[in-house]
């Protein structure tokens with residue numbers, strides 16, 4: 001579903017991403033871990049078409065995102081670290097707006113309320129102005145959009161940083177539900193514990209390179225921590 005082929009990005013003389021080869025199939029979660037500046041966000045931005053690769057390809061469903069930017073965006077849902085909502089609008093109104101931007105056909109309030117409810121937003125909260133939303137509530141609007149869009153792939157960039165443990169657990173269980181519904185998920189995170197818990201595979205990145213790809217089922221939490229420290233060391 002998502003595929004990076006020798007994907008490379010230079011910023012001037014600095015190589016931020018160096019010949020990344022990566023596949024994320026439907027129904028799996030691949031987590032990218034690594035120190036600051038490892039190239040994780042650059043990877044996500046290349047899949048989203050926000051950046052042009054210097055070499056290689058970012059493919060969605062086998063198609064280079066540069067050759068079909070509109071089609072690939074339709075299949076993707078991006079959840080950044082901070083979802084920006086319009087504070088003056090309610091959660092539901094925000095979702096109606098973003099659903100229109102995303103080209104979602106069924107933008108009826110009834111359908112979008114159902115999506116917000118599936119994402120765990122309380123009914124009363126949907127009609128409150130988003131200015132008063134916690135970060136966890138804003139991230140739920142992002143997941144509701146993924147549900148409404150029936151996104152084939154989720155690109156998540158540190159989606160739970162700053163969330164309390166309960167909100168983080170709730171968010172991850174929503175992501176797992178999307179995976180179980182057949183989505184391919186690429187998630188950048190600094191949370192080793194969650195990466196092992198929800199990830200199918202875990203990629204360790206450093207200085208633009210994917211140093212290791214690990215099957216999450218094959219490793220304990222403490223082994224992952226040791227490997228991580230070894231690779232980053």
Ligand code: ATP
Nearest residue numbers: 011014015016034035036037038039040041042043
């Ligand atoms: P973090 O965990 O801090 O988010 P990251 O692994 O996501 O780090 P990237 O944001 O992908 O790292 O950055 C990789 C490298 O590319 C860094 O050295 C960064 O400074 C550089 N970089 C990223 N975006 C740009 C840009 N637009 N212009 C110049 N350099 C950039």
